[in-house]
Amino acid sequence: xxxxxxxxxxxxxxxxxxxxxxxxxxxxxxxxxxxxxxxxxxxxxxxxxxxxxxxxxxxxxxxxxxxxxxxxxxxxxxxxxxxxxxxxxxxxxxxxxxxxxxxxxxxxxxxxxxxxxxxxxxxxxxxxxxxxxxxxxxxxxxxxxxxxxxxxxxxxxxxxxxxxxxxxxxxxxxxxxxxxxxxxxxxxxxxxxxxxxxxxxxxxxxxxxxxxxxxxxxxxxxxxxxxxxxxxxxxxxxxxxxxxxxxxxxxxxxxxxxxxxxxxxxxxxxxxxxxxxxxxxxxxxxxxxxxxxx
Amino acid sequence: xxxxxxxxxxxxxxxxxxxxxxxxxxxxxxxxxxxxxxxxxxxxxxxxxxxxxxxxxxxxxxxxxxxxxxxxxxxxxxxxxxxxxxxxxxxxxxxxxxxxxxxxxxxxxxxxxxxxxxxxxxxxxxxxxxxxxxxxxxxxxxxxxxxxxxxxxxxxxxxxxxxxxxxxxxxxxxxxxxxxxxxxxxxxxxxxxxxxxxxxxxxxxxxxxxxxxxxxxxxxxxxxxxxxxxxxxxxxxxxxxxxxxxxxxxxxxxxxxxxx
Ligand SMILES: Nc1ncnc2c1ncn2[C@@H]1O[C@H](COP(=O)(O)OP(=O)(O)OP(=O)(O)O)[C@@H](O)[C@H]1O
Ligand SMILES: [Mg+2]
Numbered sequence: 001x002x003x004x005x006x007x008x009x010x011x012x013x014x015x016x017x018x019x020x021x022x023x024x025x026x027x028x029x030x031x032x033x034x035x036x037x038x039x040x041x042x043x044x045x046x047x048x049x050x051x052x053x054x055x056x057x058x059x060x061x062x063x064x065x066x067x068x069x070x071x072x073x074x075x076x077x078x079x080x081x082x083x084x085x086x087x088x089x090x091x092x093x094x095x096x097x098x099x100x101x102x103x104x105x106x107x108x109x110x111x112x113x114x115x116x117x118x119x120x121x122x123x124x125x126x127x128x129x130x131x132x133x134x135x136x137x138x139x140x141x142x143x144x145x146x147x148x149x150x151x152x153x154x155x156x157x158x159x160x161x162x163x164x165x166x167x168x169x170x171x172x173x174x175x176x177x178x179x180x181x182x183x184x185x186x187x188x189x190x191x192x193x194x195x196x197x198x199x200x201x202x203x204x205x206x207x208x209x210x211x212x213x214x215x216x217x218x219x220x221x222x223x224x225x226x227x228x229x230x231x232x233x234x235x236x237x238x239x240x241x242x243x244x245x246x247x248x249x250x251x252x253x254x255x256x257x258x259x260x261x262x263x264x265x266x267x268x269x270x271x272x273x274x275x276x277x278x279x280x281x282x283x284x285x286x287x288x289x290x291x292x293x294x
Numbered sequence: 295x296x297x298x299x300x301x302x303x304x305x306x307x308x309x310x311x312x313x314x315x316x317x318x319x320x321x322x323x324x325x326x327x328x329x330x331x332x333x334x335x336x337x338x339x340x341x342x343x344x345x346x347x348x349x350x351x352x353x354x355x356x357x358x359x360x361x362x363x364x365x366x367x368x369x370x371x372x373x374x375x376x377x378x379x380x381x382x383x384x385x386x387x388x389x390x391x392x393x394x395x396x397x398x399x400x401x402x403x404x405x406x407x408x409x410x411x412x413x414x415x416x417x418x419x420x421x422x423x424x425x426x427x428x429x430x431x432x433x434x435x436x437x438x439x440x441x442x443x444x445x446x447x448x449x450x451x452x453x454x455x456x457x458x459x460x461x462x463x464x465x466x467x468x469x470x471x472x473x474x475x476x477x478x479x480x481x482x483x484x485x486x487x488x489x490x491x492x493x494x495x496x497x498x499x500x501x502x503x504x505x506x507x508x509x510x511x512x513x514x515x516x517x518x519x520x521x522x523x524x525x526x527x528x529x530x531x532x533x534x535x536x537x538x539x540x541x542x543x544x545x546x547x548x549x550x551x552x553x554x
Contacts, residue, residue: 103361173398176462180356181411182388192400192416229492 029077045268050265064227064249065258069266074143074231075224075239076273080213081157082235083149087212088205090152091159095201098160098221099167100189119157124217126154131221145235154218155208162204166197198286202280210277216243242270298395307332307471307501308353313367314347317360323524326367330518335493335502337516337533339509341548344522346505347395350473353503354390355383371471383499391469395476397450397456399463404440407448407459411467425519426466434462435492454485462494472496474504478511490515509549521545 007015061067102108104232115167131148140146170193178188216224225238233238249263308330314324322345330336333477348357355376357363367373375471376386386534388411399407408427412418418426423511431437440451448459457477463474474493478486493515496502512519512533519536521529521544528535529545540546547553 049354171398173394173396174360174400176356177395177400177463178399178410179359180354180387180394181393181414181463182384183411183414184384187414191410196401 009288012232026137029191037087043264043271046261047264047266047268048092050261051268055265056269060262061226064253064262065255065257069240069245069262071228071231071240072245072266073273074244075267076213076237076242076270077217078232079144079148079151079223079241080209082145083151083212084205086149086156087208090200091156091208092163092207093165094160096189096194100193101165112251115157115160116278118167119161122217123215125151125156127218127221129153130218135222140219141236142221142238143223143236144239145223145237145239147219148235150218150222151212151215153204154215155212157204158208158211159201163197163201166200166204166220167193169200170196172291173276198287201286203285206281208276213277214243214274216247220244220247229264231249242266242273246270261294304334305332305531306330307371309370309373311335311368311370313349313352313369315352315357315366316364317348318362322525323352326527328520328527328530330501330503332501333497334517335497336518337512338471338474338503338505338520339507339512341524341553342507345465345525346522347475349522350475350503350505353471353473354387354392355381355390358383359417366497367375370470386465387468388409390422390473391464391467392475393457393477395462396462396480397453399451399456399459401447401449402425403445404448404451404459406445408466410463415467427462430457430462430466433492433496434458434515434524435466435488436462447472452485454481454488457481457485457489457494458478461489465496469500471501471503474502478504480509486511509537509551521548524550 008027021122056068056073058068059071059072060069089293096172098108098112102111127150130146134140134146134149135142174192174196175188179185183191212218220240223238224241224244226244228240236287246266249259249266251258253263309446310326310328310330313326314321315495326349337540340346340350348363351357352365352369353371353376357365365377367377369377371386371390374381384477400410401537402410406413409423410416411507412426421460425479428437428441431440436455439455440446440459445541448456451459461472479492479513480491489500489512492504493504497517503513504516516533519531519533520527521536521540523544529540531541536545537549540549
């Protein structure tokens, strides 16, 4: 017997299901893209007229109905820097410990589970926790430092998880090979594991930080100010931040008409800020990966 | 019955005494006793899952990496029990090198692969490194193929070249014993022939222990052969004896291909 491999009515049903299946998948992608593009379009159309050098470089004036958002840009930049300085090294260290040193017993499983769960805790809870721990207990006051620490806590579960995933992509044969040549465990990690997992670790970290940079709830109790006529002079000062500023301009302002364009402008700056962050992650990853593979 | 007539061969390099190995509750090696002579090639043969890899990994304590693995008994290398408490694992693994079943070059340059064990060990100057790298690559019979591209990423080499590179890498740290766990199972026949020839030459300087699935290979390159079956050492003797006139019926059935 010879079976024909031509399309025929016999396998029509299979073809139809496949067609419908792909259609559903394709539509889902289009739908998501549409929402995303419409979102950018809306912000851009309403915000781009506001953007000017003055808007970017000047503080707000006249009860925040005129002027720019420079203190908020500066503040977000500063608080993200603090978050980075704490969350990235700590997250990497924790991941290295969990993945390379810790035995896989019930305790480490519990720790991992807790970390995964922490990633899902609403950010406002982190905000309240930050107030209790950093502002009050450690007496750091409402300050850019307290806010940075709070955001660091918020991003830690993400950085740890991303770093662990990155470490898992390094084949065990690199580890065994190094040990079999007489490397100590730390030498093996430093020379034969970290270099190959760094791209993934950094990407994860940057994505986590991008998320932190856009958060409002964790900073509004811990250090972000409604309005400040000056820039923070030390880590113990309060600061203005883009997301919080946006929140105020959009919902808390008395003169809605005058504030609306400023709110859109702020939103546009914040979105661009986050996109730049993610872009850095992508570029960094491909650069570093290229270096390792070739 | 085992290891009686070996004393005449020369120095014993590795002496295994009452070795038991468990993964959790499961015992995979049962009361193994044998002595592996210096500057000879000793082959470990046996059907899949009989514990060959587990045995060979016990010789440089790579089993330490498996949390559920547990060892009883002694393994004496130059009369030192490597499972004693005061054993320096780094020194042990420099003395007992290992080449894995699947070639595992690091994603570094060819040069850095071979120099890896030297660089982590101590401070060598560049000239010394270059000398040792060349010597090791020559010993591993791959120098001619790579001498013009030492800075190229080792992952770009063919499988057989990668395996010889891994051998060079193991040789560079000047071990006394080299363990091979099925070094040819992932490479083609021509590359296999080169590796075999290489192993044959290595025994003038090193003590070689090799796990292999390939009977002809064991017969060709080894001086002694140990036959493992279900975690037990069934027979250990000179290779000619094992392949021509084995004492045990199981061994005979296995080497003649009646099961396996
Ligand atoms: N990490 C482990 N945990 C539990 N059991 C294991 C582990 N590694 C190996 N085993 C078991 O131990 C036994 C011996 O395994 P081993 O890898 O030593 O066999 P082998 O003789 O090398 O086999 P092959 O010829 O297929 O490589 C097998 O039954 C295997 O399933
Ligand atoms: Mg094996």
